[in-house]
Amino acid sequence: MxxxxxxxxxxxxxxxxxxxxxxxxxxxxxxxxxxxxxxxxxxxxxxxxxxxxxxxxxxxxxxxxxxxxxxxxxxxxxxxxxxxxxxxxxxxxxxxxxxxxxxxxxxxxxxxxxxxxxxxxxxxxxxxxxxxxxxxxxxxxxxxxxxxxxxxxxxxxxxxxxxxxxxxxxxxxxxxxxxxxVNLERFKPMDKFEARRKLGLPETGYTYIGWVGYFFPWSGVETLLHAAKQVLAEVPHARFIIVGHGVWGTHLSDLAQALGLKVHLVKPLNNASSHLPSVPLPDPATWQVCFTGEVANELVPVFINAWDIATAPYPGGRNEKSGGSSMKIREYFGCGVPVVTTDVAGIGTRWLVGMGDNGEAATQRESGTGRGKPMVGERGVVVPPDDPDAFAAGLMVLLRDSALRQQMGHNARRFAETHCxxxxxxxxxxxxxxxxxxxx
Structure with a gap:
């Protein structure tokens, strides 16, 4: 009816x-x-x-x-x-x-x-x-x-x-x-090299790790920035692209600089910068973390497809109380990109580890030893919230294994088509x- x-x-x-x-x-x-x-x-x-x-x-x-x-x-x-x-x-x-x-x-x-x-x-x-x-x-x-x-x-x-x-x-x-x-027609896989060309990025020579969203205190980007410092010590060719803007923006760029990271701001991280161009991005040799500011809506899937790894470093606290229905993870899945996220209610293990493509429990394996070790699932890696060391370890699992990234990306898209x-x-x-x- x-x-x-x-x-x-x-x-x-x-x-x-x-x-x-x-x-x-x-x-x-x-x-x-x-x-x-x-x-x-x-x-x-x-x-x-x-x-x-x-x-x-x-x-x-x-x-x-x-x-x-x-x-x-x-x-x-x-x-x-x-x-x-x-x-x-x-x-x-x-x-x-x-x-x-x-x-x-x-x-x-x-x-x-x-x-x-x-x-x-x-x-x-x-x-x-x-x-x-x-x-x-x-x-x-x-x-x-x-x-x-x-x-x-x-x-x-x-x-x-x-x-x-x-x-x-x-x-x-x-x-x-x-x-x-998620809009599966808009957020869909595209050729990674083509996506990078559209953004002005080199097709090879760097491994790109990204985040997209609005800057709220409960977005967890601080955890990603702390993890980035550790990752770059082991993988100097890694590059972090932070897409978005909002009330927390200047705090995040200031934090990245305080951590000693080479930062580039494409445009101001506030709500009044939408008229400024977002691309092409500058030469990655000149930065380790790039804050794009607000980007045109049609560019969001291009950014996601350009990345090797997508991130959703949700903190605990508010997210544990209300749970999470992460649109960004669904967008990442739609584009067929593997995800590193945190184990908070409604996100984490259930989305990346806890359910197979048929909605039933999926197999999982753990990487490393000790507290905070990453859980490796079918579509990504899950780590404890508010733990930069664990988040860096989760990123390293995927940075070391391009075949695993490719398989997870395929699984993510298939899951999105069925459930999202x-x-x-x-x-x-x-x-x-x-x-x-x-x-x-």
């Missing part, structure tokens, strides 16, 4: 980061499967040409105040009027809301319209926010209302579902852990709505 849904989020669709990728890719897959999707987001004061008219789903922009501290709160409360009016006119089957922090808007709109609603949770705010006690009390009250009354809750990890169940008593039949996907498509995420999401639809 085709579903007509409103998909409501606080997100800027003109900027390609994790949240917007999830929104756009899920909406595209739902439409491809015959469902009708209307995406509702705030109107940011930016050029929308990159997202308007490029998709098969409708996008409605809600006018928003461009005042930093009021922007999100205004949007939450403006939605009560906007979504109510739109829902009464278009009568969607379900309202699908991105998780919201300081409001009970999803609950109120559902009451006003009589339309059931679902929530998608990418994290668990009480475990992640560091705010005053009164603000945390408000967050918990709002979540108790909108989680407690939701007809269905989709979570991107099982850990998040467990926390919602434990803290708010939401019954398991309304909780649906569905992990993120957005089409599968869309099917599971509609299935989660099934019980809700029967109530209508």
């Amino acid at each position: 085709a579903v007509r849904l409103f998909y409501i989020n606080y997100a800027d669709l003109s900027v390609a980061y994790g949240a917007t990728v999830c929104i756009v890719e899920l909406a595209k897959s739902l439409v491809k499967q015959g469902h009708e999707v209307t995406v509702i987001v705030p109107s940011f004061p930016r050029d929308r040409s990159s997202c308007d008219g490029h998709h098969d789903f409708e996008v409605i922009y809600v006018p928003n105040w461009d005042i930093r501290f009021l922007r999100k709160i205004w949007f939450y409360w403006a939605l009560i009027i906007w979504v109510t009016i739109l829902a009464l006119r278009k009568r969607p089957d379900i309202l699908y809301w991105g998780e919201m922090t300081y409001t009970i808007t999803p609950y109120l709109v559902s009451k006003l319209t009589g339309i059931p609603y679902a929530i998608i949770a990418h994290g668990f705010a009480p475990d992640e926010l560091r705010v005053a006690r009164w603000r945390m009390a408000l967050v918990r009250w709002c979540q108790k209302v909108y989680f407690g009354n939701a007809d269905a809750i989709v979570t991107v990890t099982r850990k998040i579902a467990e926390r919602i169940h434990e803290v708010y008593g939401v019954p398991w039949e309304r909780l649906h852990p569905i992990e993120n996907g 498509s957005w089409d599968e995420v869309a099917r599971q999401t509609v299935k989660a709505f099934g019980g809700v639809m029967r109530k209508i």
